[in-house]
Amino acid sequence: MTGVYYSFDIPAALHQQLKDTMTSSSSSSSSSxxxxxxxxxxxxxxxxxxxxxxxxxxFNLLYSVYSIPNIFLPFFGGTLVDSVGPHTAALxxxxxxxxxxxxxxxxxxxxxxxxxxxxxxxxxFGGESISVATSTLNHEWFQGKELALSFGINLAVSxxxxxxxxxxxxxxxxxxxVDVAMLLGxxxxxxxxxxxxxxxxxxxxRKKGGGGGGNNIVGYDAVGDTSDSLMEPLLSINDNNGSGxxxxxxxxQEENVKEEPNGGEEQDEDGDVEVNxxxxxxxxxxxxxxxxxxxxxxxxxxxxxxxxxxxxxxAPLEGGTTGSSTDPITNTCMGHIxxxxxxxxxxxxxxxxxxxxxxxxxxxxSGILLERNYFTDPPQDCHLQHDDMCSMGDLAPEEGNMAMDxxxxxCVLNQYMRPIIPSSIHIYASNVDNKTISDDWVNDSYVxxxxxxxxxxxxxxxxxxxxxxxYCAAQKMAxxxxxxxxxxxxxxxxxxxxxxxxxxxxxxxxxxxxxxSCVLLVSVxxxxxxxxxxxxxxxxxxxxxxxxxxxxxxxxxxxxxxxxSVGTAFGAMTAIQNVGLALFPLLIAFIYKGGGNRYIPNVExxxxxxxxxxxxxxxxxxxxxxxxxxxLNKASF
Numbered sequence: 001m002t003g004v005y006y007s008f009d010i011p012a013a014l015h016q017q018l019k020d021t022m023t024s025s026s027s028s029s030s031s032s033x034x035x036x037x038x039x040x041x042x043x044x045x046x047x048x049x050x051x052x053x054x055x056x057x058x059f060n061l062l063y064s065v066y067s068i069p070n071i072f073l074p075f076f077g078g079t080l081v082d083s084v085g086p087h088t089a090a091l092x093x094x095x096x097x098x099x100x101x102x103x104x105x106x107x108x109x110x111x112x113x114x115x116x117x118x119x120x121x122x123x124x125f126g127g128e129s130i131s132v133a134t135s136t137l138n139h140e141w142f143q144g145k146e147l148a149l150s151f152g153i154n155l156a157v158s159x160x161x162x163x164x165x166x167x168x169x170x171x172x173x174x175x176x177x178v179d180v181a182m183l184l185g186x187x188x189x190x191x192x193x194x195x196x197x198x199x200x201x202x203x204x205x206r207k208k209g210g211g212g213g214g215n216n217i218v219g220y221d222a223v224g225d226t227s228d229s230l231m232e233p234l235l236s237i238n239d240n241n242g243s244g245x246x247x248x249x250x251x252x253q254e255e256n257v258k259e260e261p262n263g264g265e266e267q268d269e270d271g272d273v274e275v276n277x278x279x280x281x282x283x284x285x286x287x288x289x290x291x292x293x294x295x296x297x298x299x300x301x302x303x304x305x306x307x308x309x310x311x312x313x314x315a316p317l318e319g320g321t322t323g324s325s326t327d328p329i330t331n332t333c334m335g336h337i338x339x340x341x342x343x344x345x346x347x348x349x350x351x352x353x354x355x356x357x358x359x360x361x362x363x364x365x366s367g368i369l370l371e372r373n374y375f376t377d378p379p380q381d382c383h384l385q386h387d388d389m390c391s392m393g394d395l396a397p398e399e400g401n402m403a404m405d406x407x408x409x410x411c412v413l414n415q416y417m418r419p420i421i422p423s424s425i426h427i428y429a430s431n432v433d434n435k436t437i438s439d440d441w442v443n444d445s446y447v448x449x450x451x452x453x454x455x456x457x458x459x460x461x462x463x464x465x466x467x468x469x470x471y472c473a474a475q476k477m478a479x480x481x482x483x484x485x486x487x488x489x490x491x492x493x494x495x496x497x498x499x500x501x502x503x504x505x506x507x508x509x510x511x512x513x514x515x516x517s518c519v520l521l522v523s524v525x526x527x528x529x530x531x532x533x534x535x536x537x538x539x540x541x542x543x544x545x546x547x548x549x550x551x552x553x554x555x556x557x558x559x560x561x562x563x564x565s566v567g568t569a570f571g572a573m574t575a576i577q578n579v580g581l582a583l584f585p586l587l588i589a590f591i592y593k594g595g596g597n598r599y600i601p602n603v604e605x606x607x608x609x610x611x612x613x614x615x616x617x618x619x620x621x622x623x624x625x626x627x628x629x630x631x632l633n634k635a636s637f
Contacts, residue, residue, distance in 0.1 A: 021459060065121045081132050358489075370479065384422055517549035
């Protein structure tokens with residue numbers, strides 16, 4: 001999971017580097033390495049390979065196409081896991097993510113958006129569903145308190161993949177180029193596939209009685225097939241109180257689960273078995289706590305629901321005996337969905353708008369932080385003393401090329417302002433006396449009558465070393481700084497989710513805490529929109545709100561629907577959430593373009609509106625919950 005999380009967040013961490021790569025004229029896919037013809041064909045001005053607003057739209061599409069498959073997959077991911085086994089399904093999904101990241105890296109190398117988008121689509125087919133398989137594997141290998149610990153460790157290690165990406169990818173891209181950073185993601189996905197192959201081998205070995213303990217994997221019968229009673233709890237609930245754990249995972253109470261007589265094995269394990277229903281989205285549902293302790297409940301009947309493409313079968317498991325079922329009841333998934341009441345749909349709407357100002361924010365957080373704090377605009381009247389000459393580097397004037405204001409005074413730029421670049425340049429490699437300077441240039445000539453920042457690509461040695469060395473050095477520092485800062489919410493997610501989940505189990509107050517989290521998000525994004533102070537404190541607030549909201553929203557689902565409809569409810573909520581996650585990035589791109597290709601303040605106002613809607617929905621939930629006995633705000637124990 002570390003590799004899956006790492007590669008998923010690569011575009012977010014490399015926002016500026018991808019912008020340079022895909023919008024710079026020097027990154028054009030033209031077979032010609034010179035811009036002389038470009039200058040001639042355009043009346044002396046090189047055109048941009050991709051303008052800024054177009055880049056924003058295509059960049060956000062990288063996340064939309066990832067989410068589109070997951071509008072439908074939540075209903076089928078668990079079925080595939082049940083059919084082929086969790087270890088085999090995990091290998092399939094890990095391979096899809098590897099293939100998707102490889103296509104994405106290849107598309108980046110060829111500067112081909114279509115190939116990049118295709119790769120992200122493939123990544124979406126595997127990146128979310130793999131959480132179903134890993135959750136089931138945890139369920140099979142661990143029991144009771146060990147299971148809770150295993151989920152907590154899995155969450156922390158997975159989210160650390162995102163954090164490591166935020167630190168590593170900008171540094172690697174700055175030092176070795178974007179293509180190498182993308183290939184590092186491929187390597188991380190290769191590691192995930194190798195680890196999954198190891199899990200497959202270990203699982204098969206254990207099923208054959210390896211390790212001297214016989215068949216020690218929970219849920220396998222004598223012939224090594226996965227027991228229905230232990231695989232189907234992906235869609236099951238705790239009959240004791242109808243609630244889920246703080247990870248959005250549901251609880252299945254099992255006592256004295258015994259293998260069939262021909263298996264020769266017996267398992268007498270009292271305690272709670274905790275599973276992750278359906279595909280609760282490895283990006284956000286995993287941020288809920290899996291570490292809360294549960295008290296052993298009495299043996300009761302568990303209701304298991306499996307929803308496939310046509311029917312939903314409800315097969316009660318009686319007495320905790322594996323594989324026993326009585327009188328399956330068949331009904332359409334849609335029939336269950338239309339019976340959900342207003343509280344469930346309010347939870348869905350809350351999920352869409354709140355996650356809409358958390359996950360899409362992270363996608364563009366690097367761009368926001370650069371624009372707001374770490375790579376800000378210089379004074380408008382500043383210009384170079386020699387406007388048509390390089391600012392700093394091998395080709396800059398020996399006496400220097402200072403930035404001057406309109407009065408002829410030196411412009412004072414702080415460390416987080418973008419250095420001034422030339423307004424035009426006409427440089428040919430053939431005219432450079434020292435040929436070693438031009439050996440590493442991407443092109444043979446750089447002719448720009450109207451040079452803009454979109455023309456610069458700091459991956460090209462011409463800009464990085466010869467002409468705009470100060471600009472590229474400042475950008476390098478800024479992108480690495482923003483990567484470290486943008487990791488703050490995920491650090492909170494990795495380490496505080498178990499504590500928050502256990503806290504919510506003890507005190508309840510789910511609907512109230514949902515409102516508090518949304519109020520915190522409103523203050524966070526208002527601060528980012530209207531203030532120019534350090535972003536660290538707002539991002540700490542974002543992390544706390546993210547963890548708090550995730551700890552209450554998913555466990556609330558089983559409390560608002562009938563027990564036999566819980567699986568469908570989670571699937572429907574996940575699908576609706578992904579509709580929002582597919583549409584919101586595109587909406588953000590339109591807002592960015594309408595705001596003059598700037599994130600601040602309009603995009604942040606959009607996040608404020610989303611969080612404010614979450615507050616209003618939360619208030620309605622509390623009103624309805626109070627009328628219905630306060631089930632959402634009751635403690636679990």
